[in-house]
Amino acid sequence: MSGHDYDAVNYWKANLRLIFGSLIVWALVSYGFAILLRPMLAGIPIGGTDLGFWFAQQGSILTFIALIFHYAWRMNKLDEKFDVHEE
Amino acid sequence: MSQFAINLLFVGGSFALYIGIAIWAKAGSTSDFYVAGGGVHPITNGAAIGADWMSAASFISMAGLIAAGGYANSTFLMGWTGGYVLLAMLLAPYLRKFGKFTVPEFIGDRFYSKNARLVAVICLIVASVTYVIGQMAGAGVAFSRFLEVDATMGLIIAAIVVFVYAVLGGMKGITYTQVAQYCVLITAYTIPAVFISLQLTGNALPPLGLFSTHVDSGMPILDKLNQVITDLGFNEYTADVDNKLNMVLFTLTLMIGTAGLPHVIIRFFTVPKVADARWSAGWALVFIALLYLTAPAVASMARLNLMTTIYPEGTQAEPIQYDERPNWIREWEVTGLIQFTDKNEDGRIQLYNDSPEFESTAQSRGWEGNELVVNRDILVLANPEIANLPGWVIGLIAAGGLAAALSTAAGLLLAISSAVSHDLIKGSINPNITEKGELMAARISMAVAIVVATYLGANPPGFAAQVVALAFGIAAASLFPALMMGIFSKRVNNVGAIAGMLTGLAFTLSYIFVYKGWLFIPGTNNLADTPENWVLGISPLSIGAIGAIVNFAVAFIVSNATEEPPVEIQELVESVRYPRGASQAHDH
Numbered sequence: 236m237s238g239h240d241y242d243a244v245n246y247w248k249a250n251l252r253l254i255f256g257s258l259i260v261w262a263l264v265s266y267g268f269a270i271l272l273r274p275m276l277a278g279i280p281i282g283g284t285d286l287g288f289w290f291a292q293q294g295s296i297l298t299f300i301a302l303i304f305h306y307a308w309r310m311n312k313l314d315e316k317f318d319v320h321e322e
Numbered sequence: 323m324s325q326f327a328i329n330l331l332f333v334g335g336s337f338a339l340y341i342g343i344a345i346w347a348k349a350g351s352t353s354d355f356y357v358a359g360g361g362v363h364p365i366t367n368g369a370a371i372g373a374d375w376m377s378a379a380s381f382i383s384m385a386g387l388i389a390a391g392g393y394a395n396s397t398f399l400m401g402w403t404g405g406y407v408l409l410a411m412l413l414a415p416y417l418r419k420f421g422k423f424t425v426p427e428f429i430g431d432r433f434y435s436k437n438a439r440l441v442a443v444i445c446l447i448v449a450s451v452t453y454v455i456g457q458m459a460g461a462g463v464a465f466s467r468f469l470e471v472d473a474t475m476g477l478i479i480a481a482i483v484v485f486v487y488a489v490l491g492g493m494k495g496i497t498y499t500q501v502a503q504y505c506v507l508i509t510a511y512t513i514p515a516v517f518i519s520l521q522l523t524g525n526a527l528p529p530l531g532l533f534s535t536h537v538d539s540g541m542p543i544l545d546k547l548n549q550v551i552t553d554l555g556f557n558e559y560t561a562d563v564d565n566k567l568n569m570v571l572f573t574l575t576l577m578i579g580t581a582g583l584p585h586v587i588i589r590f591f592t593v594p595k596v597a598d599a600r601w602s603a604g605w606a607l608v609f610i611a612l613l614y615l616t617a618p619a620v621a622s623m624a625r626l627n628l629m630t631t632i633y634p635e636g637t638q639a640e641p642i643q644y645d646e647r648p649n650w651i652r653e654w655e656v657t658g659l660i661q662f663t664d665k666n667e668d669g670r671i672q673l674y675n676d677s678p679e680f681e682s683t684a685q686s687r688g689w690e691g692n693e694l695v696v697n698r699d700i701l702v703l704a705n706p707e708i709a710n711l712p713g714w715v716i717g718l719i720a721a722g723g724l725a726a727a728l729s730t731a732a733g734l735l736l737a738i739s740s741a742v743s744h745d746l747i748k749g750s751i752n753p754n755i756t757e758k759g760e761l762m763a764a765r766i767s768m769a770v771a772i773v774v775a776t777y778l779g780a781n782p783p784g785f786a787a788q789v790v791a792l793a794f795g796i797a798a799a800s801l802f803p804a805l806m807m808g809i810f811s812k813r814v815n816n817v818g819a820i821a822g823m824l825t826g827l828a829f830t831l832s833y834i835f836v837y838k839g840w841l842f843i844p845g846t847n848n849l850a851d852t853p854e855n856w857v858l859g860i861s862p863l864s865i866g867a868i869g870a871i872v873n874f875a876v877a878f879i880v881s882n883a884t885e886e887p888p889v890e891i892q893e894l895v896e897s898v899r900y901p902r903g904a905s906q907a908h909d910h
Contacts, residue, residue, distance in 0.1 A: 282533025283542025291396035307600035
């Protein structure tokens with residue numbers, strides 16, 4: 236290691252866990268609900284169509300925004316917890 | 323005041339604003355020219371990324387494609403927003419920590435190889451030039467209609483304007499002009515949408531209007547639309563798609579292409595801190611979502627309005643007389659983007675789907691073929707006219723469409739010029755070049771890129787959004803994997819990265835060229851670009867995702883068969899993973 240005094244290994248692991256979790260949600264709403272699983276959601280009506288259509292045209296975009304802000308907020312906490320944040 | 327004068331006023335006024343800002347912020351040193359001195363607030367930066375991002379493809383072209391394809395073209399909506407999740411988590415913070423000017427610079431340093439940097443420059447130029455072709459095509463459409471000149475003249479005017487302010491302002495000019503452009507384009511996009519949503523559904527918020535009740539029929543608006551278009555032989559708007567493999571791959575291509583496009587990544591070098599890079603990605607997506615949540619409403623409502631215009635008494639009655647066609651059809655006919663042929667010579671405009679299934683219905687109604695061809699790229703621009711909105715709304719949308727096309731073209735030109743002057747010339751051909759010489763090289767490369775893109779933009783290989791989608795495929799297959807492996811793997815080495823980028827790029831380009839023509843020159847394609855000819859049903863627009871997988875696989879295999887990267891490179895990878903110690907992007 237290159238001589239830092241913080242817990243680099245665990246910081247990186249925590250980051251990877253967070254990314255992994257976020258990407259599961261990312262894939263679920265877009266590739267899942269909006270495309271591949273759409274037939275399974277066909278029974279849930281929403282304004283003249285079904286939930287899968289809503290995810291394809293609105294729901295996934297709203298989820299993406301929430302994911303990024305959640306990630307940024309959690310990472311800032313992690314940066315401080317592991318003391319790797321910038322002054 | 324005539325509509326022409328109003329258009330001129332809005333377009334001229336907004337241009338004066340952008341050029342004024344560009345001159346006010348005229349770049350001083352090379353550092354200012356590329357990264358705006360590194361001191362831009364995340365929200366400001368988010369708005370600038372939004373303008374940079376939302377191009378002619380998003381503004382002018384996308385809703386037209388959704389209107390035509392319905393659910394199937396939701397891919398554009400998800401693809402062009404979902405990439406920001408990847409950017410925020412997989413690339414932006416680490417590249418900001420690395421703290422250099424350009425994408426090839428990171429690749430060159432991380433893979434400790436001038437050749438890797440050169441290959442990255444090539445990938446960047448191919449992707450960006452393809453992207454600019456799409457912008458020029460879109461800007462040409464907008465100019466030709468609103469300045470009432472022919473398409474070629476529109477293209478030339480667009481090229482001159484882009485060149486002037488990209489060259490004058492550099493990035494700093496562009497950051498602030500782009501904030502102004504964001505404001506113009508989002509106002510221009512949403513105001514007509516609000517009016518139309520109110521007219522059709524009584525709901526002032528277009529994204530809610532999309533799922534509301536159609537005032538005239540009392541049915542949900544999407545049901546009404548499905549009914550109208552299926553009566554005319556078209557597919558249901560909300561119909562599911564059979565070829566899900568292609569839909570998934572296309573969405574994935576757009577997403578990873580988003581994260582691999584240098585003109586967006588370069589934006590994250592301009593924030594002061596690593597944490598700000600994450601926030602910037604979030605804010606950018608908020609600004610982008612304002613348009614992307616409005617677009618599907620615009621698409622379905624414009625399609626319904628178009629159908630009601632042609633069939634005012636309903637689809638079972640006769641369509642309108644050609645001689646009584648509304649003014650907007652007359653005006654778009656001048657540009658050649660709407661064409662009418664009276665096939666059954668009854669003087670009426672029959673607009674329907676010429677499919678084998680609908681043939682008997684058409685025959686029984688005395689129709690002899692679809693008579694109205696509407697270019698999909700005009701839908702958003704014609705939208706306010708179709709809905710009979712006041713003249714100033716039409717002027718506003720002209721200004722907005724041009725803001726979108728020009729801001730993105732300028733951002734791309736900046737990425738191209740910095741790759742040429744900084745990475746190619748200073749980085750390898752002539753390291754002793756003076757600051758003045760570097761700026762000159764940057765400007766010359768911008769000029770060359772504009773000339774090439776304008777030339778190819780005159781005969782684009784598809785609608786604006788489709789050309790742009792090809793650029794995403796190229797970025798997805800070449801740059802994204804190299805960047806991601808550079809951060810997340812310590813094992814991938816110089817040989818592996820170069821082999822990966824080259825095979826990814828070559829694979830993707832050849833698949834595209836086979837269907838779209840070599841170097842996009844019309845008529846040089848080997849196979850017709852139709853679904854029957856696609857391998858496993860994968861369209862040339864969707865191939866970038868496969869190219870990216872090829873890139874990753876080749877890079878891992880080659881790297882594992884060759885030597886580990888040196889210790890100092892492994893330490894470099896280690897250091898980009900932790901925010902502490904990030905310095906401003908610096909000259910060196």
